[in-house]
Amino acid sequence: MLAPLLEMRGIGKSFPGVRALSDVSLTLAAGEVLVLVGENGAGKSTLMRILAGALHADSGQISIDGAPVEIDSPLRAQHLGIGMIYQEFTLVPQLTAVANVTLGAEPTRGGLIDSRAAVQRAMRVFDELGLRVPLDVPVAKLSVGQQQLVEIAKVLARSARIIVMDEPTAALADREIEGLFAIVAILRRAGVGIIYISHRMEELSRIADRIAVMRDGSIVETRPAKDFSGEDIIRAMVGRKLDSHFPKLPPAANDAAVRLQVEGLSRTPAFQDVAFRVRAGEIVGLAGLIGAGRTEILRAIAGADVPDRGEVRIDDRRLRPGDIAGAIAAGVAFITEDRKAQGLVLGMSVRENVSLAHLADFVDRDLLIDVTRERSAATRMIADLQIRTPSTEQLVRNLSGGTQQKVVLAKWLLGNAGVFLFDEPTRGIDIGAKTEIYKLMLELLARGAAIVVASSDLPEVLGMAHRVLVVREGRIAAEFVRDDATPEKVIAVATGAAA
Amino acid sequence: MTQRDRLWYWLRIVAALAFLVAMIAIVDVASHGSFLEPSNIVRVLRQITYNCVLGIGQTFVIITSGIDLSVGSLVALTGVVAALFANSVHLTGFPLIAATLIVAVAVGCAAGWVNALPVVKLNLPPFITTLAMLEMALGASFILSHGRPVALQSSDFENTGIGSFMGGVTNALHLPSIPVPVIWMLVVIVAASVLLNRTRFGRYVFAIGGNEEAARLAGINVARVKTTVYMISGGCAAIVGFLYMALFSSGSPQTGTGDELLESIAAVVVGGTSLMGGRGSVIGTFFGALLIGVLYNAMNLLNVDSYLQKVLLGAVILLAVVLDELRKRYLAK
Known part of the structure; x- marks a missing residue:
């Protein structure tokens, strides 16, 4: 059997006083969309930050194409083909789409930036995605949806094969969401593996191949999307009795001022x-x-x-x-x-x-x-x-x-x-x-x-x-x-x- | 304070005193005893008066994490306006002096208010707004004076500028006479210290510099406090402009436009006020100005080349802020 594109096994992470992740395992195949859901604080962000090299796991192993890798820095993650698209964009607002897409990897000639090669490189990515975004204006002037496309292009220009999207639709209008889903479909066909974090139930069934539910620092259930109903997902997300460290609340008087x-x-x-x-x-x-x-x-x-x-x-x-x-x-x-x-x-x-x-x-x-x-x-x-x-x-x-x-x-x-x-x-x-x-x-x-x-x-x-x-x-x-x-x-x- | 803070506090004081004593001893010996003569000490105090008062106004601004670049020009402008006013009114003696001072301070405060307006309304950086005021005030002072010093017609300001405080008493006690401007400086130091350390306004100045959002959410009128600090800075510049006018018997568009701005900021910073805001003191600024004044004085007594003096002064300023930064890093650990 072919090794999965990405495998995370037994990942654990503690912060002072908190166990953020315990023994988390997941796999991601090429061309697959894995949706990660869970309440605030369930550990999704921590897990993804470990994948991106922004945090170090206390335990566990990450493999890409079956080969164990050590992701000790964001740069290393980038070299391994891992791309992150955060809720907060990481674009430089004053620079153009071309400059942003090639940022940190600008093609040069004789020590100067080769702008023609830069435009070509950016265009190639945009063409692959079938995107039309103005390339020569500061990205601050683009719509939020367009900015996100630039963000995706930036990641792809670095040859990302694994892309993590953290609530990508949170800031988008409905029409822009459709555009994003189309891009996700293109990426999937191109064999990119996508981990997609979302809170929106209505999105899940539309784009997910598989859905993994996180709770209290663990993945509690993973199923193919078609076998996972909305009710089941919510049950898996909650799945615990209320903590009992709350004091007893006295009843409120309905006639109080x-x-x-x-x-x-x-x-x-x-x-x-x-x-x-x-x-x-x-x-x-x-x-x-x-x-x-x-x-x-x-x-x-x-x-x-x-x-x-x-x-x-x-x-x-x-x-x-x-x-x-x-x-x-x-x-x-x-x-x-x-x-x-x-x-x-x-x-x-x-x-x-x-x-x-x-x-x-x-x-x-x-x-x-x-x-x-x-x-x-x-x-x-x-x-x-x-x-x-x-x-x-x-x-x-x-x-x-x-x-x-x-x-x-x-x-x-x-x-x-x-x-x-x-x-x-x-x-x-x-x-x-x-x-x-x-x-x-x-x-x-x-x-x-x-x-x-x-x-x-x-x-x-x-x-x-x-x-x-x-x-x-x-x-x-x-x-x-x-x-x-x-x-x-x-x-x-x-x-x-x-x- | 924790044990370590306390230890550091005393260590700093002891180190500073040791440094001071060593420096004084070396300079005094090298200058054959002229450094510690009472008359020389009074001379230093007199020389630092102007930078110290400017620095005290600047201290308020810098604690809110702002900056006022216009103070030098405001010295010139208020000096010229004060001289023109004094020449045009029919007053003599104390009423003339008081009215002239009030006019000068009003002009300085008004300029400070203008400095603050774009800062508090549009959130523009004070570096820019006070830089603009630097140019405008300078230009205005040249226009008003036609580019020449405005000579005072009255001699009533003589005592304010070059007189001695209670000269009879000091003479009888065989002490050096204390110049009146030094008394002004002491009054400003005391008033500013009380204002900064003991009043609500002073507390709010620190709170805004420390965390402006927290201050705002505590119900503090941030715009009003910030406006006031720029007015205080302008007012201090006006006092200096007034004192210079009295000293030279004229209001000149060129006084205050030399090293005053940068050396007053240096006094603030050397005195331990953080350019990041939230921390600082009036007394620190006094000692900062004193250190710079003593340094100049000592270098003069030792016949250090005047160009080299500048280099050494710069090095001392750098050393002071580097030491302060290292101390903060140590405490942050």
């Missing part, structure tokens, strides 16, 4: 016509795929972005759109998803970060900051939240992820906020800190807070919310009450397998 009310909120193209309410003592979860618009919705509520239409009411008072200070004054606390980029000033101390959003409360009549009072407030927060820091003066840069997240929380708790917007509240923090943050949410509820939790971690949303809103392509596609929200139903809606 509405603290957050969102009406007809739109910000094209991120999200449209979003409307929901959250009562005192209630947690509402926002589920959905990455890029569905959850973060953008929270940002608009918090005033970080200006919505095109719609309104946000806090305790029945309308917020001015785009007014962050106004939202904070009204009691909104926005705990951002990327605490290092958005939540903290890493070069400042715990004390300075904690007081940052409410510094006015620490200013005396002489207009100077009362550091003694500021320090005692920080000390109180450190005790309340059990923040593990040697002192109030420790730079937050030197704290662990979970501890940093608590500093962010302390910053917002200081102001007695009433509406908490959590975006990925426990991403990248260890299980102990997670549990503490969940407990803290319950304490907030007991104090009458209203909470919104947006998370890619489905068990988290299901475990910590009274109601779950599923966001799909910028709209709230479904709402489930707690007892009704099963992982299967939520994923079906989030991926578009069910309305």
Whole structure:
């Protein structure tokens, strides 16, 4: 029997505190399209980054044409004929399609770039694919779909035989998707092996030869596409009981005051016509795929972005759109998803970060900051939240992820906020800190807070919310009450397998 | 602070002091004792006044990770405008001095506001907007003065420019007289330190330089804070323009347009303020200016060739920032 084009066997990879991949094996034949599906965090990206040479596996073996290979760098992967097409394009926007396609491998004559040979080389690739893309304008001027074609051409120009596409249709319009599928068909006929990562159920049956489902760092099931129904795929993706490290959620009172009310909120193209309410003592979860618009919705509520239409009411008072200070004054606390980029000033101390959003409360009549009072407030927060820091003066840069997240929380708790917007509240923090943050949410509820939790971690949303809103392509596609929200139903809606 | 931070902190101070003492000892011996004479020390302080005040304004801007290239030209412009104003009003004595200072500072702050506008509204790089202001202010000062120094008609500014502070007291104590501009520098240092270290505004300056997005999401009016730092920088340039005018008894379109800009930035950087923003201090800038001033002074006393002086100054600046970078890398480990 002929050796498969690509074989990955027994691949394992651990990060500090997390086992990202355990004993993953897959094969890919020439001219085959293997679709890889799985929830956020199932390990797809890690696996592909290992194939691309961007990460090193702890264990396992990769073979190409039956010969074991060592992929120790992205360059090596390229030489082995492995091409990656990421969601985020890797084109240089100011350069033309020709310059991008030949980037790093420009044909030269006498030390200068031979532009005629470069055009010919690019044209050859485009002709093979039957593509028509303007070659002489900066790629920034091309449509997203055209840019993606340039990206594919760039990979093919390097003689790629194995191409990984990471959610290639995420940014494309319907017509462009058809074009992409046509290209995939051409590549397949030319004997290129394709690993195609997708979340969109409706695409799978159209292009897949085989479908592999990943969950919790393993491939749990691989079947020919025609034998794999949408329901079976979702079952394989979920296939686990909910984690039990969630504290018991007290029931929400239906007659409690509405603290957050969102009406007809739109910000094209991120999200449209979003409307929901959250009562005192209630947690509402926002589920959905990455890029569905959850973060953008929270940002608009918090005033970080200006919505095109719609309104946000806090305790029945309308917020001015785009007014962050106004939202904070009204009691909104926005705990951002990327605490290092958005939540903290890493070069400042715990004390300075904690007081940052409410510094006015620490200013005396002489207009100077009362550091003694500021320090005692920080000390109180450190005790309340059990923040593990040697002192109030420790730079937050030197704290662990979970501890940093608590500093962010302390910053917002200081102001007695009433509406908490959590975006990925426990991403990248260890299980102990997670549990503490969940407990803290319950304490907030007991104090009458209203909470919104947006998370890619489905068990988290299901475990910590009274109601779950599923966001799909910028709209709230479904709402489930707690007892009704099963992982299967939520994923079906989030991926578009069910309305 | 961790143990290691603390250790480094003291190590730095000890190293800096040791370096300083060694340098002073060498220079003092080599110059036959003239270096440590009180009158020489006062002379150094007086010489660094202008760069130090410019540098302090610049410190605020640089902590927000901006830059103000226009300060040298603004010294010229505000000096010319102040002189023209003083010649055209019928005031004498303190009211004249106060009104002239206010006019100069108003012009400097207005220029700073213009510097900041494209930065905060269109997110343009301050390097470009303040470079444009450098040219415009310089041109405007030549237009207003017809290219010649504007001589002051009143002699009321004499004390501000070249007078001594409480000369009677210092004379009686056989101390060198303290020039009035040095007092101005001390006042600016104290005021700027309090503003930067003790007020909300100062805290926001650091927060914006450290993480602008986090600052914005904390409800801080980033545009207003940034605008203010450029106005402070313009205002400091105006104080320098005013002091130079008082010193020379005229407002000249050419004062401030030489080494002032780059040496004031050098003072900030040598003083430990990070060009990446988020870190820095007023007192550091004072010591940066002092180091550069002492270096020049020592090289003069030792009869170092003036061209070579420039080379050595550049080398010292480079050495200072390289050492700072190495320290940061060590701490990051």
